[in-house]
Amino acid sequence: MGKKLTQDMIEQYREKGYVSPVDVFSREQAAAYLGKLESFEASQGRQLTKGFNFKPHLLFPWVAEIARHPAVLDAVEDLIGPDILLFHLSVWPKNPHDSAFINWHQDATYFGLDPSTQVTAWVALSDASIEAGCMEVVPGSQKLGQLHHGQNHKDNILLSKGQTVDVPFDRSHTEFMPVSAGQMSLHDTFLVHASGPNNTDRRRVGLGFSYIPASSRCVSKTRLTASLVRGRDYGHFDLEPAPAVDNGEAERAFHEDAVRRFRAANDELAATY
Secondary structure, eight states: OOSSSOHHHHHHHHHHSEEEEEEOSOHHHHHHHHHHHHHHHHHHTSOSOTTSOBOGGGTOHHHHHHHTOHHHHHHHHHHHOSOEEEEEEEEEEEOTTBOOBEEEEOTTTTTOEESOOOEEEEEESSOBOTTTTOEEEOTTGGGGOOOOEEEOOOTTBOSTTOEEEOSOOOOSSOEEEOBOTTEEEEEETTOOEEEOOBOSSSOEEEEEEEEEETTOEEOSSSOOEEEEEESOOOSSSEEOOOOSSTTOHHHHHHHHHHHHHHHHHHHHHHHTO
């Protein structure tokens, strides 16, 4: 028995590469967080989507709060140990009846982590049903290791580089990971997964937190930033400060630099892939 996950859930994660759903906070709290996100979007006249969706935990205290939520970190600790860094975070919105989708990929692609251990906690701020375009996974595919990816730059593909597995893999048996607002799913960095368009009348919004053991390194020449969220640091990243105010001047400056470094490392690793 782990801090948050049962032994059966831990064993499912090891065997299938994912576990879902896991309760984090109430539907009411999820709605409050979503309200904060959408209020900011309204003030900016743009949505936190492709090209504008990286590392919001550096801009907003409420996102940093979710990143450090005990229910999230206890579950992550059950899988990767007590010294935890938040390596990356992306916002994943899909508007009602929008064609936007995410193609088959692995999160590890272009991350350049050594060791490659990484778990994604996908926290739902609104319901993510099958009809709304929740994640679809190939259970057990994490055992294949890193697969080769190409890039597809269609506008309605939400991944930043359109990462797409371009070698054969068996997807004759897939499973869906629907989650309700306030719940999360957890999946392995090598799990092959995708998600379809949102065919409902409501917006689907989730936050994808990428957690790694603090002992991990990134092999890129660009030194990256990361947030120490539990345990001790090993000095492999420049540590990110938690934001003091929403979208403050200091917060925006650090966020811009951190995103610039992350994109540079992605470009470097993609060029050698």
